[in-house]
Amino acid sequence: MTDKQMEQMRNGKGFIAALDQSGGSTPKALADYGVPESSYSTDEEMFDLVHEMRTRIITAPAFDSTHILGAILFEHTMDRKIEGKYTADYLLEDKGVLPFLKVDKGLAEESNGVQLMKPNPDLDDLLRRANERNIFGTKMRSVIKEANREGIQAVVKQQFEVAKQILAAGLVPIIEPEVDIHSTDKAQSEEILKEELLNHLNSLSSEDNVMLKLTIPDNANAFKELVDHPRVVRVVALSGGYTREGANEKLKENDGVIASFSRALTADLNANQTEAEFNAALQQAVESIYDASVNKK
Template identity: 75%
Template sequence: MQQSQFDRIKNDKGFIAALDQSGGSTPKALAAYGVSEDAFSNQEEMFDLVHQMRTRIITSPAFDPKYILGAILFEQTMDSKIEGLYTADYLAEKKGIVPFLKVDKGLAEESNGVQVMKPMPELDELLKRANERHIFGTKMRSVIKEPNAEGIKAVVDQQFEVGKQIIAAGLVPIIEPEVDINSPEKEKCEEMLKAEILDHLNNLSEDQNVMLKVTIPTKTNTYKELIDHPRVVRVVALSGGYSTDVANEKLKENDGLIASFSRALSQDLNVNQSEEEFNAELEKAVQSIYEASI
């Protein structure tokens, strides 16, 4: 782990771009970008198209390190190249943007009002490759739908257990227990989640640092205590299905919480836009998310 990257993520102004749609969500991401399913006939072609989309975003002058601190990549993106460099190297060397990798294998079936992550038997191997590819940190997502104590505890236990494995490999984990924005008892879920996370943070040793990725809370500044915790490098927020404008408005109300948006970043981009139009739309999104993050 590079100290300069650590300091940048901890202290600099900006936000983290989430470019990590995976197999399941890729067709949706492509469709939103104006590429229909008949444009590809297999997974390989699909991933080529999505890599073209991500390359266009990353190489755009609007994808600017003045506003963007880090970018979360999908495994295939990590192993792909941009202008002859592996994506993480391109981000770090050409852009000064810190690379992260999505490491989870998706969600298990719902149980106790939550979805924990599917098992990750190949995680050690993936972390080894992530180190070779100069990745700084990782991201993994679980989902909470109901204020069920047993379920929420299972989510946070699993996240921190895997998080420690990631720390041991020399990377910084982004722990992401998303609370579903449509949960009828969202605020109650968030109170329980916060208590559970605090418990785990207080048990980390001084050389164990994590990041957190949370749904923007119903009650403003719910997570302030987590943001100020000495073991927390940074707390970022997902857009969670809110539109860019709504997500930005909600984010602004929370002190010290910065964005890590995916859909909100790319929702107005289209494959048929000219470079000028594409860069202008991306710049608008980047600017608005940055403003909300600071």
Template identity: 75%
Template sequence: MNQKHFEQMKNGNGFIAALDQSGGSTPKALALYGVTEDQYSNEDEMFDLVHDMRTRIITAPAFDSEQIIGAILFEQTMDREIEGKYTGDYLAEDKGVVPFLKVDKGLAEESNGVQLMKPIDDLDDKLKRANERHIFGTKMRSVIKEANQEGIKKVVDQQFDLGKKIIDAGLVPIIEPEVDINSPEKEKCEELLKSEIKSHLDNLDQDDHVMLKLTIPTVANTYKELIEHPNVVRVVALSGGYAADEANEKLKENNDLIASFSRALTQDLNVNQSDKEFNDVLSKAVESIYQASIT
């Protein structure tokens, strides 16, 4: 494990940029950016365009380690280059930003009020390549929709089972059991989730470290106990579909919880903006998320 990156993730002021939309969500991300589906004719062209978008974001002056301490990448982004370097190396060396890799393959069908992750049959290969590309950690997402104890237990069990493999490969897993912001039982889901996570954390070895990526809780500071747990490097929040301003306001109510936003970071960027306009818009988004993250 890279000790400098570990210190930055544990103690750095700032937030994690989530730049990891994958196959299914790429057309939506591009459309939001002003690139419509008639502008590419196959998947290869689509991924070229999304890499252009991510390159523009990452190389912009506003994308800076003063406020952004980490970035989560899609697998294709990890394997591509920015200015002649693999993306992870460019982030770490040129920007001082710690690189992470999204490793999940999307969600299984809903059962027991939750969506587990689909099997990750190539996890060992992904972790090997992540180490070769100097990636610090990983991220994987499941979703909780109902306060179903059995379902929530299965989500957390699956996350930590895979998390242990990731730790054994020398990487730090970001465990992301998202609670759906539209769940009528959101607060109850969060209580059950906290309890399940806590019991798993208490069973980790002293040198096993994880990060958690959680929906901003209904009750402020619900996750204080997890944030302070000795095995937790950092707890970060997803925006979960909240608009940027609302996500930032909710985040501010939670001490020591930092952002790992995707849409809230990029929602106002457009392919047709000049470089100055693009950087100004990005700078404003970065600043607002940073301010919400340092409370």
């Protein structure tokens, strides 16, 4: 990470593309892209196909630093190449886009209305490899389903404990405590989450800076204190199951928050599209998400 890269992420205009579907969610991502499970018989074949999909996205004309600040990668993507370069190097050198790496190992069983991250004993080794691959930052996801303060406290505590490990490795952690959009007490969960995040942010040293990836709140600008916090490089929003149009409209209501969309970015892409059709669909998605990230109501 360089000062120039940090400046790009802190003050640049654009959004973060989430291309980090992992082993469990890869079959659905491929199916949505028009590649059925009958197209592959092994995990290696599956990962080959999803890397082809991601390569097609990343090498498309619309995918560059004009609209996109960063891209979140899966571990397999980090270790593979695009046009002869490791993916992160291609993003940095050919696209001007900062590479992030998904580092969590998935979700534990629900308890106290939340799902913590599974244990990750190999994280130090993964962070070492991330540095070798010129990764800028990381991302890790927990899920909040109920406005249970004890559960939310546990989520935030775990996220910050792991974030400190990531900071010590010289990378910028994206802390992602997702609030389920179908939660019946979503707004209440978001208020508790904000309080807990502020408590932990206030305890960080002036040398430690993190990013937050949050569900777009029910109440516009509910996370403004987080956006303005000196220890927060950027607050980014996940689409969380909203349509692209719905997510964009909600995002526009939140000053200082930019997108980090996955399904909402790739929903209109299909393996059977011509290059012209594919590029046009991606261009439209990129421009609409960029507009929602930089132009507020």
